[in-house]
Amino acid sequence: MDPQERARVEHYLKSRFKTPNLTIRARPQKKDSAEVYIGEEFAGVLSRDDEDGELCWHFTMTVLEGDLDE
8 A cells, every 4th residue: 555545544444433643654665555554553454455446445453351351
C-alpha cells in the first residue's frame, strides 16, 4: 500500500472507531498489507484486496484469551 492509500484508510478507521491515535504503518517486506497500531500497541493487520475488480481492505485483529482478563 502506498502512503496515500494508507492515509485514506487510516482517516476512515480513526473516524469509524473514534480513535485519534490509530496509525497505519508500512510493512518493510510486504506491499499488499500494513500494520495497524493504537498508540504504540500493535492492533492488527490491514490487507489490500483487489482481485475481483473491486478494491477493498480487510482489517484482521487477533484477541487473545489472556487479553480479556485485563
